[in-house]
Amino acid sequence: MLKQALKYYKPYQALFIIDLLCAVAVAIIELLFPYAISHIVDELLPMGKWIEMIKIGxxxxxxYIFxxxxxxxxxxxxxxxxxxIENDMRNDLFTHLQKMSxxxxxxxxxxxxxxxxxxxLHQIGTVAHYAPEQLIVASSxxxxxxxxxxxxxxxxxxxxLLNVGLLLGININFTKKMVNTSRELFGNVGEMAAQLEENFAGIRVVQAYSYEEQQRKSFQDITLEYCSKQQEGFKRVAVCNGITYYVTKLLPVLIxxxxxxxxxxQEISEGQFFSFILLTNMVLKPIEMISNFVARYPKGIAGFKNFMEIMQIEPEIADAQDAVEVDKLKGEIEFSNVAFSYDEGKPVFSQLSLEIKEGETIAFVGSSGAGKSTICNLIPRFYEIEKGQIKIQGMDIKKIKLSSLRKQIGVVAQxxxxxxxxxxxxxxxxxxEASEEELWEAAKKAMLYDFIQGQPKGMKTVIxxxxxxLSGGQKQRLSIARMxxxxxxxxxxxEATSALDAxxxxxxxxxxxxxxxxxxxLLIAHxxxxxxxxxRIIxxxxxxxxxxxxxxxxxxxxITYKKLYQLQQNGKAS
Known part of the structure; x- marks a missing residue:
């Protein structure tokens, strides 16, 4: 995990080194004060060297100005x-998710x-800044x-040393427990985000069914679980901070x-005694730094572990090493003994073979769940086949770069x-990169021209x-325009027209x-x-x-086709 974290520092080496050197310089300058006090008490004060004392001051x-x-x-x-670093990680994660199937x-x-x-990823930036700096400075x-x-x-x-060892042991133990708690908290936050996203997207259904109270209770359950985990974390922080406070206050008293x-x-001089008291405070400062770091560390590491968990998932569908770019393909498609399943042990197809000629219009019919949409989703490689081959113009689609393949295919969905x-x-x-003229031409072909012209802001209308x-028909026309x-x-x-009125x-x-x-x-329609x-109809x-x-x-x-046709005709008649 350390290796993966360090690569994000590489583009900012100069910034990191400057920050680290400044932190080390601060730590060294802080050590000057105990030395000065020891020298003043043991050497200058007994001899009444006031001018020397002013110079040191x-x-x-x-x-301290420096x-x-x-x-x-x-x-x-x-x-x-x-x-x-946080920004780079967030962009990398987004890019990685875009590649997922x-x-x-x-x-x-x-x-x-x-x-x-x-x-x-919110806490990663803080940890990325303070982790190396505070650990190195505090340790040195x-x-x-x-x-x-x-x-x-x-x-x-x-x-x-005995007390410092005790405090470090307590903080390390606390950190391990808090990393797990923080990951659970992040999981709760994710559940909250999922519930909110689903609720707001489906607010019309929620309100239409008067389901607000059930949704409120469901959301409340998630927030209560989040609060429970928060309380667990607060309790651990309180115990750790309490012990740390007691030990840090006990230490000066013992000294x-x-x-x-x-x-x-007379085993040590008065100056050494004063210097030791100040050095004790100097020891407490790195302990305080480590404690502050420990407070931030669990959330940062939990976030980084969650980040790496996704980054280590290899995209199911990726370009083969010998994949090539294609400029323009013809529409000749061939399925050869294709096997595919969504869930292991439940095949949708086991040996699907099919040839489609260039320029043909092929309609797929069948009962819901038969696999009509699945056949079409396999051609742009939205899902990966398990066996067999799919070819376009004689080329295995796995040998064509994904971006290039998908440029050859247009999808208009329900x-x-x-x-x-x-x-x-x-x-x-x-x-x-389309010109304004091309945009308007596409709108005309999709029968969207008059609607856009009727809007005060035309093409700039916010939808x-x-x-x-937009209405259902306007949405569909817009999707056709971009096609x-x-x-x-x-x-x-x-099913491009199934949800529309006559x-x-x-x-x-x-x-x-x-x-x-x-x-x-390729036409799928009921x-x-x-x-x-x-x-042809398949x-x-x-x-x-x-x-x-x-x-x-x-x-x-x-028989299947005839039955489906008669069911629809009977439905129309009734």
């Missing part, structure tokens, strides 16, 4: 260092992942001070009594996802989170028909009116393709 003042400047450098540059997101709550990227100050103490009195130094006895018996922002920003997803300010802009050779239409469906159907021209189109014009059931043909052929030869 002036030198100490200059030293130390003040160093403290400012440490605070500012050190915090900058921590901020940069659909399966990863199927099995992880969105709120938990948001908490990992935001909250869990402690070791140097103890060595000086041993040169004055082995008995007093041994007494100090005064023991040192006073040694001074009275549940359109739009990003908060403007109409223009959402259409540009199809082609970020709200997930396009909440016109993308202009892929392969098009997947997954009028909107007719308009969207026209736009989709134009979009499909000259492309290989409404038979939308699939009758397909070149009936899918559990285990894969069972039969294909035209509508008329399947009505005569396939």
């Amino acid at each position: 002036v030198l100490l003042l200059i030293a 130390n003040t400047f160093l403290y400012m450098v440490i605070d500012y540059w050190g915090e900058k260092l921590g901020m940069y 659909y399966r990863f997101f199927d099995n992880n709550k969105t709120g938990q992942l948001i908490a990992r990227v935001s909250n869990d 100050m402690l070791i140097t001070t103890v060595i000086i103490m041993f040169s004055i009195s082995k008995l007093l130094a041994g007494l100090i 005064i009594l023991t040192g006073g006895w040694l001074t009275l018996h 549940d359109v996802f739009l990003f908060s922002g403007t109409i223009e920003e959402n259409i540009r997803f199809g082609k970020p 709200g989170e997930r396009g909440i300010k 016109f802009l993308k202009n892929p050779p392969i098009l997947i239409l997954d 009028e909107n469906e007719m308009e969207i159907h026209k736009a989709l028909k134009q979009l499909s021209l000259g492309r290989t189109t 409404r038979f009116s939308t699939i009758r014009d397909a070149n 009936v899918v059931d559990a285990g894969g393709k069972i039969e294909e043909g035209s509508h008329d052929t399947l009505m005569q030869s396939n």
